Amino acid sequence: MKDKNKPTSLDIAHLAGVSQPTVSRALRDSPLVSKETRLKVQEIARDLNYKVDVNARNLRAQSTNTIALLIFEDDDGDAAFINPFFLSLLGSITRACASAGYDLLFSFQQLSQDWNAEYEDANKADGLIFLGYGDYTNYIKRIAKLDAQGAHFVTWGPVIKNQPGLFIGCDNVQGGFLAADHLLKAGHRRIAFLGDLSEKNPELEKRYQGYLKAHKEHGVAISKELIFSATSGEEQGYKAALNLLSSQHQFTAIACTSDLIAIGAIKALRASNLRVPSDVAVVGFDDIPIAEHISPSLTTVQQDTYEAGKVLVDSVVSLIKGQSVNSKLLPTRLMVRESCGTKK
Amino acid sequence: MKDKNKPTSLDIAHLAGVSQPTVSRALRDSPLVSKETRLKVQEIARDLNYKVDVNARNLRAQSTNTIALLIFEDDDGDAAFINPFFLSLLGSITRACASAGYDLLFSFQQLSQDWNAEYEDANKADGLIFLGYGDYTNYIKRIAKLDAQGAHFVTWGPVIKNQPGLFIGCDNVQGGFLAADHLLKAGHRRIAFLGDLSEKNPELEKRYQGYLKAHKEHGVAISKELIFSATSGEEQGYKAALNLLSSQHQFTAIACTSDLIAIGAIKALRASNLRVPSDVAVVGFDDIPIAEHISPSLTTVQQDTYEAGKVLVDSVVSLIKGQSVNSKLLPTRLMVRESCGTKK
DNA sequence: CACTACTGTGCATACGTATTCAGTGAATGA
DNA sequence: TCATTCACTGAATACGTATGCACAGTAGTG
Structure with a gap:
């Protein structure tokens, strides 16, 4: 055989x-x-x-011409579900790898695994790309160790001063600003916010910063009683919106830190006989494929996944070549659709 | 460094x-x-x-412990778009590989590439898994060559007698039957069909077989004038539905060979001031994530992606081990939602 | 003509592992 | 006591490639 x-x-x-x-x-x-x-x-x-024979070549050259794309999850994560935003990144990463002459190894990882040993030490890959929403504080601890080991890796995530490792992410502050600014310009003054503000998710916290900034620029005071916690996922959005509704506080719009939260919130509003956007305007974040297809179509903040994949791959390739690379923020873009009421 | x-x-x-x-x-x-x-x-x-060191081990052992997952496209395919159904397969394939102890190499491929040389000859992978909607006749020619070379590969696709290579696919006849049967049971008698019936896409043709079979069982004659061609994708569905509408033939339901076609068709119906499902019932095929979220939510045929990934990986692993494997059909399941009008 | 520079090629070797084979010492059996 | 088996270990080697080094031949220079 x-x-x-x-x-x-x-x-x-x-x-x-x-x-x-x-x-x-x-x-x-x-x-x-x-x-x-x-x-x-x-x-x-x-x-x-x-x-x-790539094995012989790699053995001789002590390199692999391979990049590993690792999607990590909390150890208790739902194994069957992949964040749709990561899936769209996957395509551009794959193509960027191909044009850079690297093969792409793809895998899911538990937060508790020893990534460096598994990939670089075993000479399976020259560099690593991490995608994952999870417990940031926990993740950073692992990263710090990797960094100390001299691994070549880049993470899609929040860009924060003095954190170990290299991060590429979208400009969440700008994104949050765009969303809130749009609602404020449309005349909304009491805008609820659904998202996770714990230190576990600095990306989402940055979106909140943008929300604040927009209010400040418009001279509108924040209503703290309209901020509700929701980690991610549709159910969380649904529950958070119910909490918001039962709080009896007035609001005319909701800004969400993810499209899935927004979708959940819209369902909750509907269940309470409120109409979107006529009664309540809603904006999301991510522009996952579903966003365009739901009814009403979702106004949301788009991250440039094409560029993101390219930058992620370029960065890790530079690291592999021993060049120094800086963390980088990518611009976001507001996709105005029906759910915010400014467009038919 | x-x-x-x-x-x-x-x-x-x-x-x-x-x-x-x-x-x-x-x-x-x-x-x-x-x-x-x-x-x-x-x-x-x-x-x-x-x-x-996996390179040394692989060189010595003359094996790689790696499976390559190749998504192929027509040479003129849209490079940025990945079929959402394949994405859902990707997750289960990844996990199945991990539990079988194989690494997974992921890549897009052009139909014109020499896959065997690229992967097995170069000792990058022990076996290949192919995903792709494309020109079947063209694909089969390439497959035949691969088969003759003794490559270890399996394709997600139609199971047809005497074709070269190993295929795993869902039971498209059954799926097409389930969809049409459901509409017929609901009393529809003039059911349009949107799909590609050319020999380029035997999978879709099989879905049509199921459509025929259901009509036969119900003793309902087929109305050939209600069959319209649509390869895949939303735009194709939109155009096909417009053609159907302008043909002026009577119909009360549409069966589509993919969810994307169904989504396009629904848009076309809306644009013509027809309501789904009250004026026209629509069913899709695939159960992509969007299907559940659009309004009205789409009744569709679900393929068991979890099982599919497992079977694909098991099959290629068996091939690698030199065991003989047979092509296999997986059962499908009807997901009844709003678009067919039988459910609130 | 002698010396240098350059071009093209082959020899020897190393990358890190897994396996074949031979060998050692101890235990067993008669 | 000697022959035989057994349990364990090490020496040698091969997997296929890429590279440092030496070397032959040719061309160039004064």
Whole structure:
């Protein structure tokens, strides 16, 4: 079954009447070999359908030409569910890897695993890309260890001063600002906020910063009683909105830190016979594919996943090459749809 | 930067006062080494945070412990778009790989590439899993070559007699039957069908077979004038529905070969001031995440992606081990929601 | 003509592991 | 006591590639 007798560089050497090292050089277009020899060798290689054995090459070169994309989860996370935002990142990361000449290893990880040992030490990958919403404080501890080990890795997440490791993320403050600013410009003055403000999720906290900033610029006071906690996910949004409703406080709009929360909130509003957007305007965050298709379509903040994937891959490649790289924020963009009431 | 001085089995050998082969054996729990030596070696390995170098191991063992998941596209495909159904498969495939002890390499492929050379010949992967809607006739030609080369691969797709290679797919005939049967039971007699019936997409053609079968069982004649072509994607569904509408033929329901087509069709119906489901009932196929969230929520045929991922991985692993594997159909399930009008 | 520079090639070797084979000492059996 | 088996270990080697080094031949320089 397995005896496919794959040709090796030595086979080519015999056929071409040269030595194995010459074959190796010729195939890599080394200027050390004469044009004549090079062409002959390459032709034979093509005829034999020869491919360099990556294991041998990697062993010799002590590198892997591979990047590992790791989606991590809280240890108690729902194993079947992948955050739709990460899925859209996946596509662009995959393409960026391909054009950078790297293979992509894909896996889910538990927060408790030893990532460095598993991938870089085992020479499975030259660098790592992490995606994950989870407990930030816990995650940072792991990261710090990785960083100390000299691993090459980049995380999609919040950019915070003095944190260990390299982070690429969207400008959450700007995103939160865009959403709130849009509602304020539309005349809303009492805008509820549904999101997680604990230190576990600094990204979401930054969106709240943007919410504050917009209020400040518009000279509108914040109503603390309109802030409700919701980690992520539809159910959380549903519950948070119910809490908001039962609090009896007045509001005309809701800003959410994720589309899933917004979707849950809309369901809760509907269940209470409130209409979106005529009674309450709603904005989300992420622009997951569903956002455009629900009814009313969801006004939300779009993160540039295409650019994000590119930057993530470029960053980790630079790290691998030993270049120094800085954390980076990517701009966000407001997608105005029906749920905020400013568009038909 | 790179001088991390990873420990090798030889380092452990020195520390343990044994030879390198003994370390290799001890770490693999070989019965050849005494319990005493084994424990000592394993302890030292743990202390040093030692990990076997997979490149060296693979080179020696001439295997890779890796499966490649390849999503292929027509050469002119939209590079940024991944079929949402494949994304849901991705999750279960990833987990199945992990529990089978394989790493997963992920990549997009053009139909014109030489997959065998790229992966198996280069010793990047022991086996391949293909996902893709595309030109089946063209694909089969490539597959035939792969098969002749003795590659280990499995495709998610239609199960057809005497085709080369190994296919795992859902029971499309059954799925198409379930959808049409449900509409017929609800009293619909003129049910339009939107899908691609060319030989390029046998999976979709099978769904049509199920549609026919249901009509036959119910003793309802097919109305050929209600069959319209739509390859996939929302726009195609939109256009096909417009064609259907402008044909002026009577109909009370539409069966679609994909959720995206159904979504496009619903938009077209709306644009023509027809209401779903009160004027026209619609059913889709795939149960992509959006299906549940649109309004009205979409009645559709669910494929068991969890089981599918597991079976795909199990199959390719069996192939790698040299066992013979048969193509297999997985059952489908009707998800009754609002768009068919039988549920509030 | 002698010396240097340069071009192209091959030799030897290393990457880290897993396996074949041979060998040691101890235990067993007669 | 000697032959035989057994349990364990180490020496040697191969997997296929890439690179430092030496070397041959040719061209260039004065």
